[in-house]
Amino acid sequence: MNIPVITIDGPSASGKGTVAQLVAAKLGFHYLDSGALYRIVALAAQQRNIAWSDALAVTACAKTLDIQFSNDRVFLNDIDVSDGIRTEAIGKGASQVAVHASLRAALLDLQRSFLKAPGLVGDGRDMGTVIFADAPLKIFLTASTETRAQRRYQQLLGKNQPANFEEILQDLTERDARDKGRASAPLAMAEDAILLETDNLTISAAVDAILQHFHHKIYE
Ligand code: DC
Numbered sequence: 001m002n003i004p005v006i007t008i009d010g011p012s013a014s015g016k017g018t019v020a021q022l023v024a025a026k027l028g029f030h031y032l033d034s035g036a037l038y039r040i041v042a043l044a045a046q047q048r049n050i051a052w053s054d055a056l057a058v059t060a061c062a063k064t065l066d067i068q069f070s071n072d073r074v075f076l077n078d079i080d081v082s083d084g085i086r087t088e089a090i091g092k093g094a095s096q097v098a099v100h101a102s103l104r105a106a107l108l109d110l111q112r113s114f115l116k117a118p119g120l121v122g123d124g125r126d127m128g129t130v131i132f133a134d135a136p137l138k139i140f141l142t143a144s145t146e147t148r149a150q151r152r153y154q155q156l157l158g159k160n161q162p163a164n165f166e167e168i169l170q171d172l173t174e175r176d177a178r179d180k181g182r183a184s185a186p187l188a189m190a191e192d193a194i195l196l197e198t199d200n201l202t203i204s205a206a207v208d209a210i211l212q213h214f215h216h217k218i219y220e
Pocket residue numbers: 012013034035036038039091094095098123124125126127175179
């Protein structure tokens with residue numbers, strides 16, 4: 001039996017995490033937050049004094065990790081790292097370790113193991129282009145850099161964390177360039193993906209649009 005997959009790819013702060021989780025919840029599907037895996041690897045490397053640029057050591061480190069998702073929390077070797085992986089610094093590290101083809105290969109089977117009945121929503125950068133390349137529905141969710149920086153800025157303020165708009169804008173621009181420019185599985189819209197620009201779209205409108213596309217795919 002073919003288990004349905006919806007892939008949702010896009011740049012940082014495009015809202016895809018929130019949208020993907022809501023789509024998964026509405027359909028009762030499993031959810032893969034692939035960015036969390038790269039974040040965990042960045043965190044583990046940092047804890048072991050491994051440079052994010054060291055492909056061999058980062059990949060070897062990743063292979064030793066026990067990563068578990070449970071009730072919206074993520075555990076690294078039985079320690080809850082859900083908050084620890086969400087910092088701006090670890091986000092930057094994730095984007096740096098993610099350039100290594102050997103690491104991406106090491107995380108392939110783990111990502112595909114999330115595909116279980118009744119279905120999966122995969123959120124990331126290469127879900128539709130590499131990991132689930134034959135997914136029946138692929139979405140590319142994006143927004144302008146300014147909109148995304150503004151969202152990230154408001155998010156940090158909401159959490160009472162220090163936030164500087166210009167710095168956030170620059171970080172996002174750098175991260176986009178690295179994610180799009182790397183040789184291995186760069187951030188790109190799959191040829192058969194549907195583009196959703198969220199600058200003027202609410203979260204619930206984006207979720208509804210994806211659910212509609214999914215129903216069309218199933219009943220077409
Ligand atoms: O979605 P996120 O911000 O949690 O992702 C963090 C970094 O991980 C992102 O900058 C690039 C990398 N990443 C990736 O290369 N491939 C994925 N499928 C998901 C994330």
